[in-house]
Amino acid sequence: MRVRRLVFGLILLTLCVSASNSLWAWGKGHRLIRLWAVARLPEWQTELIGQENLARLCRDYTSLQDKHAGGKAPQLDPYCLVPGVRLSLHDVNPPMQSATAIQWYLEQIANNLQAGKTDEAMKFLGVLCHWNEDPGCPSAHSSPVSELQLKTLIPPPKDKARLNYLFGAGGFMDSGDYQLADEKYTPRLLGRTRSEAALRIYEHQKLLRHHAAAHIIPIVQDTMQGDGTKADEHRAAAALANGRHTADVIFTAICLATDHSEDQEFLFEGQPLTDWLPDFRGRMIPHPYYVKPFLVNQAMDAKRRLHPLKIGATEYETGYGMGTPFELDFVLAPGNVFSRFTCDVGLHPTAGKKGAVQFAVVANGKELVRTKPVRVGDAPVKLDIPLPQADVLKLTLQTIAGEGSEPSHNLAVWGTPTLKAK
Known part of the structure; x- marks a missing residue:
């Protein structure tokens, strides 16, 4: 009935x-x-x-x-x-x-x-x-x-x-x-x-x-x-x-x-950052990522050929391939839901020997972490960062070209970027 x-x-x-x-x-x-x-x-x-x-x-x-x-x-x-x-x-x-x-x-x-x-x-x-x-x-x-x-x-x-x-x-x-x-x-x-x-x-x-x-x-x-x-x-x-x-x-x-x-x-205890839409309105950076400064869940080499996301021998299903210098913003509102951000960072195996990139994570304009220059062949740098609590949280992933580096060799990878709830 x-x-x-x-x-x-x-x-x-x-x-x-x-x-x-x-x-x-x-x-x-x-x-x-x-x-x-x-x-x-x-x-x-x-x-x-x-x-x-x-x-x-x-x-x-x-x-x-x-x-x-x-x-x-x-x-x-x-x-x-x-x-x-x-x-x-x-x-x-x-x-x-x-x-x-x-x-x-x-x-x-x-x-x-x-x-x-x-x-x-x-x-x-x-x-x-x-x-x-x-x-x-x-x-x-x-x-x-x-x-x-x-x-x-x-x-x-x-x-x-x-x-x-x-x-x-x-x-x-x-x-x-x-x-x-x-x-x-x-x-x-x-x-x-x-x-x-x-x-x-x-x-x-x-x-x-x-x-x-x-x-x-x-x-x-x-x-x-x-x-x-x-x-x-x-x-x-x-x-x-x-x-x-x-x-x-x-x-x-x-x-x-x-x-x-x-x-x-x-289902949302920990969420891949790639599930979220970045606040990006377009800009250009040096080759090869000059028109689209980042790719979702894949990377690009100096000849603009596409590759899976990798740092050394480690492959990642989610993340970003990115050039330098670049800042990718995400706006979270309310900004008090997630307590931590985790990610592996490094250079793609196709990056040239003149590549050197620093990775930074910024929240509401305050730098939370900045790595030393990372080069091709280096092991992934593991980030695990507490996030500040705010009404609105602007989270920024930033790549910084190392001194004397070659932009076409700076093939940065953010592997498995994840937002974790309290």
């Missing part, structure tokens, strides 16, 4: 799909994503929240901030205005504002669920989900270039010149006929505390935006020159990535609100 009720509830949710008035990002996509995510919640959460409340989360509370935009619905102020924080509930915001606001939403969800106000909790959860879904749409919320730049790179044919590329009004980013793949997915606990959860929700929101941006040009190309089939495939792929993240957000919010965080599997 319980299974039949769950199946009936999911069918009821599926019938809730309808049009949306979102202009810049997902329209119908919000409901498709939300339905997909809710259908993957564990049974104990489905029973706790109740089918009718979950139906409202997927039907009535998908776009509260859209209705609130421009002060048109002051009755939604309690859900859409975060005390003391100015931010957009559609975009990736600066670290401090994001960390504060995400923790506030998690607190409101918990307070209302614990007070038996499940419908109120779903309104706050609906706003939090929408905020995380918008950057995952291939649209103005995720594009690294403007509408004008896109239309310069991919001019529309005359009969399609009226269409917008990035904006929903007169546009096509959330049009077509697509569905999220019906795959199995187990939602992940993103944190055992609100600060842990906020850190990963913010980071995954940035990764989602990065992922969505990669779908923009294929969608534009197929819409302008093709039959729309490939465009729908890319919309579906972007929405599926969004569905997984939304499932994680809902699952985590309910776990934290009901003190179930300690009895769930937690």
Whole structure:
């Protein structure tokens, strides 16, 4: 009987799909994503929240901030205005504002669920989900270039010149006929505390935006020159990535609100730094890493041939190949979740005999460690560094060319860089 009720509830949710008035990002996509995510919640959460409340989360509370935009619905102020924080509930915001606001939403969800106000909790959860879904749409919320730049790179044919590329009004980013793949997915606990959860929700929101941006040009190309089939495939792929993240957000919010965080599997005790998106906006350094100063999980030799990451005979699955001089930044908010940073550093075996590199780790402008000059053939230098605690932590990996070294021989490797929780 319980299974039949769950199946009936999911069918009821599926019938809730309808049009949306979102202009810049997902329209119908919000409901498709939300339905997909809710259908993957564990049974104990489905029973706790109740089918009718979950139906409202997927039907009535998908776009509260859209209705609130421009002060048109002051009755939604309690859900859409975060005390003391100015931010957009559609975009990736600066670290401090994001960390504060995400923790506030998690607190409101918990307070209302614990007070038996499940419908109120779903309104706050609906706003939090929408905020995380918008950057995952291939649209103005995720594009690294403007509408004008896109239309310069991919001019529309005359009969399609009226269409917008990035904006929903007169546009096509959330049009077509697509569905999220019906795959199995187990939602992940993103944190055992609100600060842990906020850190990963913010980071995954940035990764989602990065992922969505990669779908923009294929969608534009197929819409302008093709039959729309490939465009729908890319919309579906972007929405599926969004569905997984939304499932994680809902699952985590309910776990934290009901003190179930300690009895769930937690996969993020120690995280490869390569899981995080660096704060890099482009610059050039000497050859061979002159255009892209670093590579993820691989290295490059002086002739720009690719190699696995290695220091001496030791090979690494994760890490960075890097040139000199260079600084690679990572911004963590909240900055009090991780307590240590570990890594092996050294030169790749293909580095020349004139290579000499110092490796430094910097946190919020303060140098935590700097190695002596490392040369080809030297054993890996093992770093194990305590991290300072801060509201926002800017962690920087720095390579410094040794005196008299040759840039094309300075083939630096950061092996298995890892952030470790308290």
